[in-house]
Amino acid sequence: MAGARVVVDHVSRAYGRALVLDDVSFAVEPGELVALTGPSGSGKTTLLQLIGSLDRPTRGSIHVDDVSVAELSHPVGFRRATVGFVFQLHYLLPALSAQQNVELPLVAARMPRRERAERAAELLAEVDLADRARALPADLSGGERQRVAIARALAGHPRLILADEPTGSLDSTASRKVWELLRSVRLRRGTTVLIASHDATLVEHADRAVHLVDGRIVPPVERQLAPGRVA
Numbered sequence: 001m002a003g004a005r006v007v008v009d010h011v012s013r014a015y016g017r018a019l020v021l022d023d024v025s026f027a028v029e030p031g032e033l034v035a036l037t038g039p040s041g042s043g044k045t046t047l048l049q050l051i052g053s054l055d056r057p058t059r060g061s062i063h064v065d066d067v068s069v070a071e072l073s074h075p076v077g078f079r080r081a082t083v084g085f086v087f088q089l090h091y092l093l094p095a096l097s098a099q100q101n102v103e104l105p106l107v108a109a110r111m112p113r114r115e116r117a118e119r120a121a122e123l124l125a126e127v128d129l130a131d132r133a134r135a136l137p138a139d140l141s142g143g144e145r146q147r148v149a150i151a152r153a154l155a156g157h158p159r160l161i162l163a164d165e166p167t168g169s170l171d172s173t174a175s176r177k178v179w180e181l182l183r184s185v186r187l188r189r190g191t192t193v194l195i196a197s198h199d200a201t202l203v204e205h206a207d208r209a210v211h212l213v214d215g216r217i218v219p220p221v222e223r224q225l226a227p228g229r230v231a
């Protein structure tokens with residue numbers, strides 16, 4: 001299944017008087033892996049939430065393929081069919097095993113129990129955790145939990161993965177593994193992947209970076225000229 005194309009067109013988001021995103025425009029091509037970088041508070045999470053239809057822009061439009069995301073009256077169906085979210089805090093349910101956590105979206109999609117279990121086992125194998133299927137989140141390492149969260153995000157065959165600081169709480173080895181996993185998902189499935197990240201050493205795994213400062217996109221050329229700032 002091909003990845004989704006994302007077009008963000010003159011998008012602004014204000015909270016009261018604070019303009020958190022200011023006239024942001026960019027496009028992500030199907031199957032691209034793009035790092036969304038920028039200092040804390042620059043608007044990365046806000047932008048991912050707008051693209052994933054968890055929030056609406058104050059101005060401008062967002063398209064994911066031919067869907068005008070901000071105009072959806074029932075975004076849940078769109079999210080389920082198209083988007084896989086991975087958050088900094090993995091949001092796994094603590095009382096459920098790794099396998100049961102991965103099965104959750106399949107329960108929501110009313111997949112029969114046997115098929116669900118098989119599919120979840122395949123997904124866990126895909127993130128190299130076949131042997132940890134029965135473990136509870138508390139008994140997994142941070143990196144393992146994040147990989148379970150990625151397996152869960154993949155369960156619905158999303159054409160777009162939105163990952164918000166998926167390696168924010170991990171050491172460099174575990175972070176690298178998560179990035180490599182997202183890269184391999186992109187390669188094998190053609191999924192479009194957008195990752196918000198502070199980690200300048202990892203964004204080189206991306207096809208390119210979109211850099212936000214104070215809610216605006218900073219062009220690469222200015223970035224190179226800015227002294228002391230790592231893109």
Ligand SMILES: Nc1ncnc2c1ncn2[C@@H]1O[C@H](COP(=O)(O)OP(=O)(O)OP(=O)(O)O)[C@@H](O)[C@H]1O
Binds near residue numbers: 039040043044045046
């Ligand atoms: N619901 C809200 N109400 C008011 N202000 C908000 C709200 N959500 C975010 N903001 C503000 O918008 C700005 C951008 O926040 P956002 O979470 O998008 O930044 P970020 O780039 O993801 O930062 P970080 O790297 O720390 O995660 C911040 O100044 C934040 O305080």
Ligand SMILES: [Mg+2]
Binds near residue numbers: 044045046164
């Ligand atoms: Mg954030």
